[in-house]
Amino acid sequence: MTSHPHPDVDHELVEAAAEVARTRCRGDNHTMAAAARARDGRIVTAVNAYHFTGGPCAELVVIGTAAAQGAYELDTIVAVGDRERGVVPPCGRCRQVLLDYFPTIRVIVGAGEDIRAVPIADLLPVGYVWADHQIEADQ
Numbered sequence: 001m002t003s004h005p006h007p008d009v010d011h012e013l014v015e016a017a018a019e020v021a022r023t024r025c026r027g028d029n030h031t032m033a034a035a036a037r038a039r040d041g042r043i044v045t046a047v048n049a050y051h052f053t054g055g056p057c058a059e060l061v062v063i064g065t066a067a068a069q070g071a072y073e074l075d076t077i078v079a080v081g082d083r084e085r086g087v088v089p090p091c092g093r094c095r096q097v098l099l100d101y102f103p104t105i106r107v108i109v110g111a112g113e114d115i116r117a118v119p120i121a122d123l124l125p126v127g128y129v130w131a132d133h134q135i136e137a138d139q
Contacts (some may be wrong), residue, residue, distance in 0.1 A: 009108055009117050011074050013037050014087065017080040020045045024080035032088065034058035034079045038071035059094040063101060074101075076117060078108035088109050096122040 013035045020033035022038045030047040034057075037043055046061035058079050066074060077098065081088045089109045090098065098105055106117040121127065 010037055010078075010116055013043060013076055014080065014108060014115070015080050016043050016045055016080050018086075020047060021080045021082050021085075032058040032079050033082075034062040034077060036062045036066055036071075036074045036077040038066060039073035039075055040071065042069070042071055044069060044071055044074075057091060057094050059090050060097060063097070063117045074105055076106045076108065087115060090123065092124075095120065096127065099124050099127050100130065 008119060017033045019033035024047050025031055025033055029050050031050055032048040034047075035043055035045045044057055044062055044066040046065045048058040048061060049055040059077060061125065062077065065072070066072070077090075079090060080086060081087045087108060087110060090107060098107065104121065105120050107120055107123055108115065108117050109123070110116050
């Protein structure tokens with residue numbers, strides 16, 4: 001068994017996203033893969049759908065894919081880029097959506113020895129709150 005410097009990181013999740021990036025991201029339409037760990041332990045994967053009009057990022061596609069599979073609670077998420085780019089942090093839109101849908105989700109960010117899992121709120125400090133469940137969680 002391999003020892004990892006950050007035991008709080010779901011390395012199986014990172015590997016799942018990396019495998020999808022290696023095998024499914026081709027050309028300019030699909031350049032990012034995401035993997036999320038559902039509360040029941042399942043891993044759900046997806047790829048982005050790039051389009052100049054603002055096609056959805058892989059993190060957003062994985063939210064819909066998880067719901068289609070009956071996984072409505074996600075604990076951890078990671079995105080990995082094609083061409084060996086490694087872990088890529090979520091964009092601003094994805095950070096806001098993740099906070100709104102899953103206020104306690106952890107996001108895997110960083111590279112190499114610096115890879116770590118952080119609460120979504122750490123990536124979007126003083127975020128906009130529009131959902132009642134977020135206000136209740138903050139109190």
